[in-house]
């Protein structure tokens with residue numbers, strides 16, 4: 078029983094990071110209908126921004142200092158996301174999906190390879206930007222970092238949900254993702270909405286990068302690859318285009334993976350996500366919370 | 375109007391025979407060629423096979439696949455298993471480079487192709503339901519699953535891979551296989567049957583409305599493409615003499631994708647040129663090797679923005695001015 | 698009268714809450730040239746999609762030449778002898794005019810993939826025969842002059858005609874034409890009327906024609922069925938349809954009874 082609860086918290090903290098990345102995938106897919114392969118590498122850049130920022134923020138190791146690092150990474154990644162959109166994706170508006178997809182892969186490779194040049198290929202250990210410690214609850218022991226990851230991710234998901242459903246920008250975003258042409262006719266500037274979507278999604282990935290790094294605690298230029306792929310699986314499992322779906326999918330994947338990692342089949346951990354992806358794409362391509370679309374002839 | 379009847383003379387067959395002859399000739403003189411150049415030539419040949427076979431799947435049939443290295447892995451392991459485990463039993467005392475050894479290698483390459491084709495069949499089936507980026511993800515996932523499975527399969531060396539694979543790969547085998555791959559893909563896509571690949575890529579609904587079975591075409595493309603990727607894998611293993619699961623990861627798949635994109639999706643000639651170029655480039659750029667991947671990435675993005683139909687797309691579309 | 702070539706029996710299709718086709722009965726005898734008309738969104742294209750297996754009916758059955766089509770996929774229905782054109786032209790973007798027709802000849806003549814590798818004489822002869830047949834068809838429709846052009850680069854009217862040629866290349870017994878006159882000018886419409894009649898005669902093919910242009914429909918059809926909101930509201934000779942109060946109400950408008958055509 079205690080074992081199970083412990084696993085649950087481990088799974089949730091991993092799932093929370095997947096959820097943060099998955100949200101960006103889902104939002105960007107919602108407005109542009111393509112998989113932003115580079116998203117995972119924005120997550121990585123978030124981790125590195127945290128690394129470089131940590132020594133310079135006042136109050137390192139306190140909650141406030143940690144939050145400053147987190148915000149710094151979010152802002153940095155938001156700018157990066159907008160930059161990528163402007164330079165690589167906007168010129169391809171209206172081009173075949175395949176071309177955009179290939180471009181996204183190119184941007185992703187660029188960030189990875191560029192990261193290796195700039196940051197070095199070896200993993201770097203990540204400082205304790207948040208207070209570290211353990212909380213004991215009877216026989217259970219949680220690290221504060223795990224709880225922090227869950228808490229911050231939860232707060233960000235709620236904030237995003239409020240933003241999307243309670244603000245003008247949010248309703249513009251929903252309009253564009255439902256029907257871009259109609260949205261334009263209604264006087265919505267799609268380019269602005271798309272730019273904000275990239276900013277938001279990338280900021281969440283940046284937060285995810287820092288939280289992931291805090292938990293591990295190290296960063297390297299390829300650290301985005303696996304979490305990125307798994308977060309995408311999470312977005313599909315939850316139902317691509319759906320914000321609660323992405324959160325749900327992320328948590329689910331985190332839990333499943335933690336369970337497998339604790340079992341005798343732990344070495345198959347990385348294959349599980351892909352098996353799940355294939356099963357879902359074949360039997361329920363719309364995901365748990367998504368809706369299916371048919372092509373009109 | 376002049377009718378050019380391309381199908382009247384079996385020129386392609388002649389070309390294939392010539393290429394095979396050239397391969398035999400080349401290997402007869404191979405001990406006079408600088409070994410470094412031979413290695414580069416073998417590398418080029420293997421990449422041509424990979425690029426041409428992926429081009430059938432991704433270029434002609436439009437099934438964007440990010441798992442080609444997975445097929446290559448299946449082939450590499452299948453071939454290595456044949457020569458390492460079956461070889462000593464079948465031909466315990468074969469003369470090096472003799473007939474028996476070459477026959478064994480032929481068998482190993484065929485097993486590699488067939489094993490990979492089987493994997494292609496397995497991946498081709500999900501492709502019936504998916505398109506575009508979803509399919510890309512499934513093929514990517516498939517490649518990763520293969521890698522994880524191999525890493526966990528101890529009889530084939532697990533994460534450490536297989537060592538001591540005999541160096542059976544010669545210029546002859548590589549050039550012959552590449553010629554065969556080009557011939558098969560080229561003939562196929564030019565035939566009336568093969569026009570169906572392009573039709574399916576362009577518009578599946580219209581393709582089925584003229585009686586083509588899109589599912590069948592996609593699976594055929596995956597099976598044939600995987601077959602040759604498997605052969606390339608077999609050649610690769612018997613060239614490097616050691617294989618590990620991590621050598622066939624996502625990055626390897628991407629390298630092949632870059633060749634196909636650079637050459638132009640569906641443009642066999644361009645893809646061959648691109649494979650040559652991208653194999654030679656790292657040799658030339660050895661002093662700045664660490665920039666190689668960045669360069670690939672920039673190349674990919676720049677191509678999509680500036681020349682989305684490939685670097686070598688010189689054919690100006692024959693268009694009719696609207697009257 | 699013998700059994701009809703195509704028969705729809707209480708065919709219904711729902712998209713979520715919308716009933717796009719509602720319990721439609723339709724019987725087309727072999728050799729007939731029948732029209733299917735109705736206002737926008739009446740369900741005409743959806744009927745085509747149901748016949749050709751793009752959608753499966755929610756209930757009811759379609760049968761062709763006495764054989765139920767349930768469970769058959771689009772290409773199998775083509776093999777059974779049904780070909781179609783599309784309301785929104787769907788030509789293959791990367792194929793030339795000749796290849797567009799060649800690829801549609803696959804059903805009948807194409808050599809197998811294996812033969813195309815071994816390239817024996819039989820293969821070369823069958824390929825030459827396909828090319829010849831494709832060229833004949835193009836010639837017949839005055840498209841041979843565009844032989845090597847990209848199909849999508851043709852002028853609009855020629856693209857529509859090429860779609861008909863492509864459909865005929867599959868050697869159908871039943872040809873479904875979805876608004877072939879859409880976007881044509883009056884002169885082109887007249888040509889199209891002649892063309893449809895010629896196809897009907899020379900290829901001895903049964904035709905079901907969806908068309909908004911009353912000039913075309915009334916000019917060529919032997920019988921007409923009218924859809925409205927997914928239901929068949931009338932069926933009969935062009936004369937009878939023109940006078941039918943329900944049809945005038947739903948679709949034609951009062952002008953039609955007096956012979957003034959719009960569209």
Ligand SMILES: Nc1ncnc2c1ncn2[C@@H]1O[C@H](COP(=O)(O)OP(=O)(O)OP(=O)(O)O)[C@@H](O)[C@H]1O
Pocket residue numbers: 371372373374712715717735736737738739740741742743744784
């Ligand atoms: N795939 C689909 N999903 C949902 N609704 C659809 C789909 N296809 C058609 N419809 C709806 O079914 C109804 C019938 O459409 P259909 O295209 O058959 O009409 P039509 O008679 O061909 O009209 P038009 O003259 O404009 O071509 C319309 O309300 C249309 O919006």
Ligand SMILES: [Mg+2]
Pocket residue numbers: 741742743784
């Ligand atoms: Mg219609």
